[in-house]
Amino acid sequence: xxxxxxxxxxxxxxxxxxxxxxxxxxxxxxxxxxxxxxxxxxxxxxxxxxxxxxxxxxxxxxxxxxxxxxxxxxxxxxxxxxxxxxxxxxxxxxxxxxxxxxxxxxxxxxxxxxxxxxxxxxxxxxxxxxxxxxxxxxxxxxxxxxxxxxxxxxxxxxxxxxxxxxxxxxxxxxxxxxxxxxx
Amino acid sequence: xxxxxxxxxxxxxxxxxxxxxxxxxxxxxxxxxxxxxxxxxxxxxxxxxxxxxxxxxxxxxxxxxxxxxxxxxxxxxxxxxxxxxxxxxxxxxxxxxxxxxxxxxxxxxxxxxxxxxxxxxxxxxxxxxxxxxxxxxxxxxxxxxxxxxxxxxxxxxxxxxxxxxxxxxxxxxxxxxxxxxxxxxxxxxxxxxxxxxxxxxxxxxxxxxxxxx
Numbered sequence: 001x002x003x004x005x006x007x008x009x010x011x012x013x014x015x016x017x018x019x020x021x022x023x024x025x026x027x028x029x030x031x032x033x034x035x036x037x038x039x040x041x042x043x044x045x046x047x048x049x050x051x052x053x054x055x056x057x058x059x060x061x062x063x064x065x066x067x068x069x070x071x072x073x074x075x076x077x078x079x080x081x082x083x084x085x086x087x088x089x090x091x092x093x094x095x096x097x098x099x100x101x102x103x104x105x106x107x108x109x110x111x112x113x114x115x116x117x118x119x120x121x122x123x124x125x126x127x128x129x130x131x132x133x134x135x136x137x138x139x140x141x142x143x144x145x146x147x148x149x150x151x152x153x154x155x156x157x158x159x160x161x162x163x164x165x166x167x168x169x170x171x172x173x174x175x176x177x178x179x180x181x182x183x
Numbered sequence: 184x185x186x187x188x189x190x191x192x193x194x195x196x197x198x199x200x201x202x203x204x205x206x207x208x209x210x211x212x213x214x215x216x217x218x219x220x221x222x223x224x225x226x227x228x229x230x231x232x233x234x235x236x237x238x239x240x241x242x243x244x245x246x247x248x249x250x251x252x253x254x255x256x257x258x259x260x261x262x263x264x265x266x267x268x269x270x271x272x273x274x275x276x277x278x279x280x281x282x283x284x285x286x287x288x289x290x291x292x293x294x295x296x297x298x299x300x301x302x303x304x305x306x307x308x309x310x311x312x313x314x315x316x317x318x319x320x321x322x323x324x325x326x327x328x329x330x331x332x333x334x335x336x337x338x339x340x341x342x343x344x345x346x347x348x349x350x351x352x353x354x355x356x357x358x359x360x361x362x363x364x365x366x367x368x369x370x371x372x373x374x375x376x377x378x379x380x381x382x383x384x385x386x387x388x389x390x391x392x393x394x395x396x
Contacts, residue, residue, distance in 0.1 A: 015197050016199065016200040017199055018197055018198060018199030019197060020194055020195060020196075020197040021194075022197075023193075023194050023197035024190060024191070024193075024194025024195075024197075027190040027193055027194055028190050028194075031186055031190060050186060053186055054186055054189055057186070057189060057190065057193060058189070058193065059336065059396065061193040061196070062334065063334055063335060063336040063396075064200060065200055065204040065205045065208065065334045065335065066205055066265050066266050066267065066334065066335040066336040067266075068266060071266075071268075075268065076266070076267055076268070076336075079267035079268055079336075079338060080267045080336050080338075082338075083267060083336070083338040087395070
């Protein structure tokens with residue numbers, strides 16, 4: 001890792017001096033490390049990890065002014081990577097299906113703004129059909145069981161599950177579309 | 184777009200980044216925001232009529248020493264919070280120092296003053312107007328700071344917003360000093376600080392929303 005740090009840092013510094021070849025090499029080497037970083041922590045769909053790799057590369061590129069050459073490069077880049085990952089979790093606003101070994105440490109390291117996450121989630125949920133919205137709200141946010149949500153809404157449990165599944169699928173598609181537009 | 188294509192496109196845009204680019208960008212933002220705030224002041228409150236006479240007195244300059252030292256410290260803090268690790272280190276203590284010095288001056292002033300004059304030293308003639316004006320004048324500066332953050336990588340958005348708010352409030356206060364007729368340290372520590380901290384609180388509230396990336 002020390003060797004990687006030294007190499008990446010000198011590529012970064014050359015890139016900051018305007019050397020396009022070094023900058024490209026930096027992004028390429030970083031993309032490999034980021035892919036490992038996200039797929040280790042993110043699990044599930046490799047496309048999700050790849051989206052985050054791309055978003056992080058874009059951030060590393062557009063925000064490279066924020067790198068202080070007297071400080072380690074990898075910690076700069078991977079703090080951004082972690083921010084992107086946490087942001088993605090927040091956007092989904094869901095409980096994770098894959099266990100994340102160091103999630104406590106990650107979240108302790110960063111301030112979470114529950115208010116803003118809740119607002120964004122509300123905004124996203126607004127666009128869903130009422131039945132899906134209610135199901136997601138009750139089970140994923142309020143933490144009711146499927147049975148409780150079914151009793152409350154008068155639907156069958158399997159209907160609740162389907163509503164959640166469809167609603168989440170729509171939300172995820174929308175979030176990723178937003179992410180692309182945001183780029 | 185595939186990641187390789189993305190890298191190829193980004194790699195082509197390796198414009199040289201000058202040293203201390205982040206601080207330079209922040210200073211540029213402060214100049215632009217400060218000029219807009221000054222324009223706003225001239226268009227509304229105007230400069231205090233006795234500015235020529237007042238400029239021969241110490242309190243007149245004390246207001247700028249206070250506010251501009253806060254601006255300088257605020258630049259250091261905001262610069263740190265623009266980096267992903269977000270550690271402000273010693274810069275936080277530097278930002279607190281001008282407040283502490285003026286607070287001590289105010290305490291000294293109030294202890295020396297006869298009791299019936301103390302209230303006047305704190306309230307002055309223009310108390311609420313002062314804090315409100317500082318808050319309003321900080322708005323264009325804050326907007327410019329948000330622009331500067333677009334090339335930074337803040338990860339503690341609430342803190343970054345609050346620090347940018349304090350910085351904007353301090354520069355807003357420095358601009359307001361052209362109009363402010365008050366001269367006591369007790370007034371300054373109460374109402375200048377009030378306006379500056381209000382800007383900080385508002386900045387902290389909107390930070391997560393505006394600075395997200």
